[in-house]
Amino acid sequence: AASPFAAVDMAPRDPILGITEAFNADKNPNKVNLGVGVYYDDNGKVPLLECVKKSEAQLMEKATPRTYLPIEGLAAYDKAVQELVFGADSAIVQEKRAVTAQALGGTGALKLGADFLKRFAPESQVWISDPSWENHRALFESAGFKVNNYPYYDPATRGVNFAGMLSALKEMPKGSIVVLHACCHNPTGADLTDDQWTDVIKVVSERGLIPFLDMAYQGFGDGIDEDGKVVRRFAETGGAMFVSNSFSKSFSLYGERVGALSIVATSAEEAARVLSQLKRVIRTNYSNPPTHGGQVVATALSTPELRKVWEDELAGMRVRIREMRKALVSKLKEKAPSHDFDFVIKQRGMFSYSGLTKEQVGRLRDEFSIYAVDTGRICVAALNSRNIDAVVDAIAKVL
Ligand code: PLP
Numbered sequence: 001a002a003s004p005f006a007a008v009d010m011a012p013r014d015p016i017l018g019i020t021e022a023f024n025a026d027k028n029p030n031k032v033n034l035g036v037g038v039y040y041d042d043n044g045k046v047p048l049l050e051c052v053k054k055s056e057a058q059l060m061e062k063a064t065p066r067t068y069l070p071i072e073g074l075a076a077y078d079k080a081v082q083e084l085v086f087g088a089d090s091a092i093v094q095e096k097r098a099v100t101a102q103a104l105g106g107t108g109a110l111k112l113g114a115d116f117l118k119r120f121a122p123e124s125q126v127w128i129s130d131p132s133w134e135n136h137r138a139l140f141e142s143a144g145f146k147v148n149n150y151p152y153y154d155p156a157t158r159g160v161n162f163a164g165m166l167s168a169l170k171e172m173p174k175g176s177i178v179v180l181h182a183c184c185h186n187p188t189g190a191d192l193t194d195d196q197w198t199d200v201i202k203v204v205s206e207r208g209l210i211p212f213l214d215m216a217y218q219g220f221g222d223g224i225d226e227d228g229k230v231v232r233r234f235a236e237t238g239g240a241m242f243v244s245n246s247f248s249k250s251f252s253l254y255g256e257r258v259g260a261l262s263i264v265a266t267s268a269e270e271a272a273r274v275l276s277q278l279k280r281v282i283r284t285n286y287s288n289p290p291t292h293g294g295q296v297v298a299t300a301l302s303t304p305e306l307r308k309v310w311e312d313e314l315a316g317m318r319v320r321i322r323e324m325r326k327a328l329v330s331k332l333k334e335k336a337p338s339h340d341f342d343f344v345i346k347q348r349g350m351f352s353y354s355g356l357t358k359e360q361v362g363r364l365r366d367e368f369s370i371y372a373v374d375t376g377r378i379c380v381a382a383l384n385s386r387n388i389d390a391v392v393d394a395i396a397k398v399l
Helices: 015-024 050-062 075-086 104-120 132-144 161-169 196-207 224-235 268-283 292-302 302-334 358-368 388-398
Strands: 098-104 125-129 147-151 178-182 211-214 241-246 258-264 351-355 378-379
Touching: 050 292, 075 224, 075 241, 075 258, 075 292, 098 104, 098 178, 098 268, 104 132, 104 211, 104 241, 104 258, 104 268, 125 132, 132 178, 147 161, 161 196, 161 302, 196 224, 196 268, 211 224, 224 378, 258 268, 258 292, 258 378, 292 302, 358 388
Parallel strands: 125 147, 125 178, 178 211, 211 241
Antiparallel strands: 098 258, 241 258, 351 378
C-alpha cells in the first residue's frame, strides 16, 4: 500500500541550527561559534547558575510529589513573573488586570498568545520588525495570521529607521497586532531610545493597535528594571497588551522551557474572562506545564537570598557581554583602523549586527573556522578572553 507520507517534502533546514551542525563537524581545534543564541561564560561554557543550584537543592529537600500543575501553571511562579514584569506595586497587579500563565519558554508564550488572538481577533494581521527573531513570522503564520514587516533596521546608520517604523505604525489598521522587542532586539542589538518609545506608545494606543511585547532578554541590556521599563510604560496607558517573557537566557535554563504569557485586560472582570479562555488554549495544546523549571524560577525569585544571587549573576552576564563589546571595538580599532565599529558598544543584549557581509561571513568560516550568521549577526556572548584575539584578527583579514 502507498505510504501516507509519500507526498511529504523535506522541510528546509533551520539556518541557525545548520551553522551549529557545520561547527560541530569542523575539526579545527580553534573553531569559534558566534552563530548561537546562547550565553557562554568566559570559559566558553553554558553556566549553571548558583541561584538555580540552590533552588534545586531546596526543592530536592522538600521532595514534593509531581502532581499536575494548574492549567495556567504554578501560582507562585505566575505571581512572581507578574511582579517582575509589571512591578509588584503597579496598578495592573494591584487591580488584577493582568493574567499570567506559565508557558514553555518564550516560544511557548508567543504561541499561546498567537492562538488566543486568532480566536478573538481573527481578522487582525500581525506586524513584526524587519528583521526580527526568525521564528516570529513562522509562529504567527502557523497560528493562521498574515504576517507583515514594519521597517526597523537601518544598515546605513546601523541603528533604527525610526521614521520608517513610526510611519508604518501610523498606517496600520485598528486592531493590528504589533510585535515589539521590549529590549535587546534580536537579531540587530539596536533598541529604541526612551523618547522613541514615547512616540511608539502614543501611536499604538491612539490607533487602537494591540501591542505584543516580546521580552526574551530582560536583564541583558541595562538592568532588570531598566529593561522592563517599556512594558511598564505600555501598561500605564491602561490599554490591552500581551507580554511574552522567557527565562531561558536570564536563568540559563534553556532546556527547562520556562517562560510566561501575560495578558493585560482593561478591568479585573475582563481579565477573568480572558484567563478562562486562555486556559482553553492551553488545555487543548498540552494541558498544563511541567513542574521543575517553574519551581526553580519561582523559588529563586521569591526567596530574598536567592533573588539577590540571581540578580548578581545576571549582572555578571550583562557586564561580561559589555566588556566583550568594548574589547571587540578597541581591538578592531588597532587591527582595522580604517573601519568604525563603535556602533557595537551602543547595541544591547547578546547580539550584534556586525555589518559583515555574507561573503565575509563565508570567508570567516572557510578560512578561519569562525561561524556567524549570513546576515552578519554575531553572538557577543560567545566571545571570551581566549577567543577574542583570533576573532578580531580574522575579521580584520576579511574586511
Ligand atoms: N523571542 C526572542 C526575541 C528570542 O530571541 C527568543 C530566543 O531566542 C525567544 C523569543 C524564545 O525564547 P525561548 O528560547 O525561551 O523559547
